Amino acid sequence: MFLERVCIATDGSDLAVRAAQMGVQLARSGAGRIVTVSVAQPHFSVPEGADAAGSEATDAQREFERVRRAVRAHVATVRRIADASGVACDSATPLASNPGPEILRVAQAHGCDLIVMGTHGPNDANRLFAGSVAQYVLANSSIPVLLLRDPREAAPPDFVEEAAS
Structure with a gap:
């Protein structure tokens, strides 16, 4: 598979930066083009007793x-990593409130051949699955991920080879 363009999704975490480094190296082996996407997800909350109209508008603007x-x-x-290479x-x-669909939309709109992203491994409650955003992208993408x-963060393997006698 020849890579013409790699989509690199980032949330700014150390793991996302490592994934970006890998994605840039993969892009270098092909046409040397990437598109990086980071989805802005505002989080709103209204403290008890807050002024209804005035402070909410300025709080929302600050959050945006x-x-x-x-x-x-x-x-x-990610651009600095790409430029250096x-x-x-x-x-x-x-x-958007949900990054998964936006990552897919950007990758498709830019004609990407591969999506690269970091994922925090499974948590104690669910050892089989990746993070929710990564899981969404993996489950819904027509582009390889x-x-x-x-x-x-990886769970130890369930099977360990026995040493040869």
Whole structure:
């Protein structure tokens, strides 16, 4: 498979940066083009006793500005990794409450051949599945997906080979 464009999804975590480094190296082996996507997810809460109209509007505006700054920083990090490797980089920072569908939309709109993203391994409650965003992308993508996990978070294997006698 020749890679013309790799989509790298990032949330700014250390694991996402490691996945970006891998995605950039894969892109270098092909046409040397990536698109990086970081989805802005604002989180709103209204404290008890808050002024109904005035403070909510300014709090919402501050939250939008906060998430926009964060996603711009995330894609800027991936862009620096790409630039250092001589890989062309486009970026997208959509606003959505659910990042999975936006990652797929961006990858499809840019004609990507592969989606690369980090995933925090399964938690104690569910050892079989990746994180919810990664799981959504993996389950719903028509584009191949490469999920990279932190080996320190991997569950030990259920089977261990016996030493030869």
